[in-house]
Amino acid sequence: MSSSPPILPISNPSTISTTESSSQAPIATPAFRSFLNRLADTGRAALSQRRPWSELLDRSAFSKPDSISDATSRLRKNLSYFRLNYLLLIASVLALSLLSHPFSLLLLLSLLSAWSFLYLFRPSDPPLVLLGRTFSDRETLALLSLLSALVVFLTSVGSVLISALLLGFAIVSAHGAFRVPEDLFLDDQEPAAVGFLSFLGGAASSAAAAAAAASAAASPVVPVARA
DSSP, X not given: OOOOOOOOOOOOHHHHHHHHHHHSOOOOHHHHXXXXXXXXXXXXXXXXXXXXXXXXXXXXXXXXXXXXXXHHHHHHHHHHHSHHHHHHHHHHHHHHHHHTXXXXXXXXXXXXXXXIIIIISSOSSSOEEEXXXXXXHHHHHHHXXXXXXXXXXXXXXXXXXXXXHHHHHHHHHHHHHHBOGGGSOGGGGSOOOOTHHHHHHHHHHHHHXXXXXXXXXXXXXXXXXXX
């Protein structure tokens, strides 16, 4: 009597691969791409509103301020007019300072990558597992904050960032104090009513119109006597 061959268990490779991939902690690449797209759109919108660099570097518009109050008034007006150009100038000084210190740049990029992929853009489920230990979101935040403090205060990153920012602010302050703002159209700098302010303005106008209509409807009609 012939015996039937043993039945071997059949495993579905797609199920195994799905289980293995779900057990790993995925990186939220769609969220990171969405963040980069929003950041790029915001950057392009901001760059489109900057003032011409020829207007910023016009030599005929520079003169020595008469007093401290005059320099302060010039700086305030120029900050309002050239604010995007000044931000780009400070960012350029910061970038050049970091490029001249490659070790500090590498440390800063590593720190930003750790924040991005371990906390900001990582899904909360499954939890973070490092060296066989599971870390909660609060523990991950505490570790990244401690790591950031160590990198900034115990390495050259902090001194490079502070010196670059101070240099950028000094350049902006000097330009704003010596640039004469009389030829600038500062009236265009008044912020338009957008967002919540526009909603308030629209609501106020609608309420005023409704009140006027109600008062007109409630007032008695006085007949005009004919001759």
